[in-house]
Amino acid sequence: MKPSRGSRRPRPPLDDAQLRDLGLSYVGRFATSRAKLRDYLRRKIRERGWSGAEQPDLEALADRFAASGYVDDSAFALGKARSLASRGYGKQRLMGQLRAAGIEEDHGAAARDHADDQAVTAAVRFAERKRIGPFGRGPADRKDQEKAIAAMVRAGHGFALARAIGSLPPGAPIDPEALAEVR
Numbered sequence: 001m002k003p004s005r006g007s008r009r010p011r012p013p014l015d016d017a018q019l020r021d022l023g024l025s026y027v028g029r030f031a032t033s034r035a036k037l038r039d040y041l042r043r044k045i046r047e048r049g050w051s052g053a054e055q056p057d058l059e060a061l062a063d064r065f066a067a068s069g070y071v072d073d074s075a076f077a078l079g080k081a082r083s084l085a086s087r088g089y090g091k092q093r094l095m096g097q098l099r100a101a102g103i104e105e106d107h108g109a110a111a112r113d114h115a116d117d118q119a120v121t122a123a124v125r126f127a128e129r130k131r132i133g134p135f136g137r138g139p140a141d142r143k144d145q146e147k148a149i150a151a152m153v154r155a156g157h158g159f160a161l162a163r164a165i166g167s168l169p170p171g172a173p174i175d176p177e178a179l180a181e182v183r
Contacts, residue, residue: 010048011048012048012051013048013049013050013051014044014045014048014049014050014051015050015051015052016052016056019041019044019045019056019061020061022040022041022044023037023040023041023061023062023065024065024070026040026041027065027070027071031076031079032071032076032101033071033073033076033077033101033102033103034062034063034065034066034071034073034102035062035101035102035103036101036102037062037065037071038058038059038061038062038102039102041056041058041061042058073103073104073107073108074107074108074109074110074111076101076103077098077101077103077107077108077110077111078110078111078114080094080097080098080101080111081094081110081111081112081114081115081118082114084097084115084122084156085114085115085118085121085122085125086122086125087125087126087129088122088123088124088125088126088127088128088129088155089122089126089155089156090115090119090122090123090126090152090155090156090157090158091112091115091116091119091156091157091158092156092157092158093155093156094111094112094115094156095108095112095156096156098111119157119158119161119180119183120161120176120179120180120183121176122157123152123157123161123162123165123179123183124165124174124176124179126152126155126157127148127152127165127166130148130151130152132148132151132152132165132166133148133165133166133167133168133169133170133172134165134168134169134170134171134172134173134174135170136148136170137170138170139169139170140170145166145167148166149162149163149166149167152165152166158183160182160183161179161182161183164178164179164182165179
């Protein structure tokens with residue numbers, strides 16, 4: 001008969017070396033920010049407890065990892081910007097993701113610039129993926145057009161750009177320069 005999962009012995013509390021090893025393992029598996037690393041380590045301490053006399057300095061540990069090059073908030077932000085833009089998401093979606101990851105303003109500058117540069121391309125990619133505007137199957141009525149524009153705005157695109165793309169008839173040619181002026 002198998003023992004039940006609840007009968008496992010609890011794992012011993014963490015110490016400095018184990019905490020560092022957990023952090024190294026985490027940054028080795030995932031692209032992360034310093035804030036996300038701190039949150040992960042804080043959660044592990046909450047789950048397993050702490051055996052040290054004083055609480056660990058998670059900020060100092062994250063700073064050490066950043067100084068060693070294991071964690072780079074700017075590179076994480078730029079990677080997130082490229083990933084979201086390639087899937088058709090806009091700057092506002094990126095900004096929300098960066099806030100959630102704890103990226104500070106100065107570390108997100110290159111990511112914001114990338115999102116600005118790719119705004120039209122990402123919006124067109126999103127419209128193509130969702131069959132909006134010129135990529136639609138047939139003429140859209142007003143209600144469908146409003147839903148399509150709302151979907152683009154939720155994806156992080158500006159309202160003016162979403163309206164310009166969403167109001168194009170199916171099969172219409174796309175002029176990136178004209179759309180860039182709208183945004």
